[in-house]
Amino acid sequence: MSLNHDLQYAIDLARGAGKIAIDHFGKVERLTKTHVATSNEAVTEADRAVQRFIVAALRKRFPDDGVIGEENDLGDAITNERARTGERVWVIDPIDGTNNFVAGFPNFAVCIGLLEAGAPVMGIVYDVCRDLMYAAAKGQGAWLGNRRLQALATPMGDSSILMMTSNCSYGTGRTPEWAKRWIAQTDWKLRIIGSAALEAAQVAAGIAHGAVTVNGKLWDIAAPAALVLEAGAFITDLQGNAIFPFNLSGYVGAKVPFLAAAPQAHRPLLDLILAHP
8 A cells, every 4th residue: 555645644744743843942941751760861841742743643644553652641651552453553753852952953853653563664754943854655765855865875984974872871871882982083974963863864865874873762763764774774773683673562662772874884883883892
C-alpha cells in the first residue's frame, strides 16, 4: 500500500506542530521529566503542547495505529499505545533539541516516524527555524522539499564532517576513549548541534559522513532512521548490531545509542568505536 497520503498528512502535521513550537521558542521554562529516574532530562510545556497536537491528529486519522511519544498527557510517563489492529506505530519527538529550544538557539526539530512491525517505513524531521522539511517513505527515497537526498559515496577524508552527540557518557560519568580521540584529532570536522535527529539528517543529506548518538531514545532515531536508510546510508547500534526491527513491547524509554553513516564510512567509524571503548 502506498504511503504517499500518509506521508503528506505527516508533513502537514509537522508544519502545524512547528507553528506551536515557534510560538513558545525561547520563552519557556526548562523543566525536568518526572518519570525519568535520577535524570535531569529537559522538557517544557511546549513539548507537551506539541505532542498533544500531534497525537490528537494521529488518533483522529489513524485510530487503529499505535503511538509512542516521550510524554503522556499528564507528564508522568511516556506514551506507549499499542496498535489496535496491524503493526503500525507512530513514534514522536515533539521537540528534538529541547535545551536548544529553551535557550533560544535555533536548532531543534519536530520528528514524526512510523514503524511497521518495528521497522522504519516513514520519517519526518522538520527543522522548524529554517523551515526545512526532511521526509522519507520506504521505497520512495528521502527528500528535502523537492530535492532527493543521497548519502555520500566517498570514503572519509580530511574534510569529512562528523556529527557527534553532546553527551558521550555511558551513564557512569566515563567518556569513552573513541570520543576523546575524535575530539583530540583535527582532521575530521566535528560538529555538535544538540539535536540527534537533525544530526542524523545530515548523513542522509550527503553533508556528513557520520553521526553518533550515545544517549538517545527511540523517538530520537525512529524518524531520521527512515531518512538515513532511504538515502542509502547505514544505521546500527554502537556494537554494529541492527536496531530495527525494534521490539516495542514494554518500551518505557530505554536508551537507543546509534551510529548513522554513509556506506564507506560506517565500518571505519564502527571499528574505531569498538577498538576504543
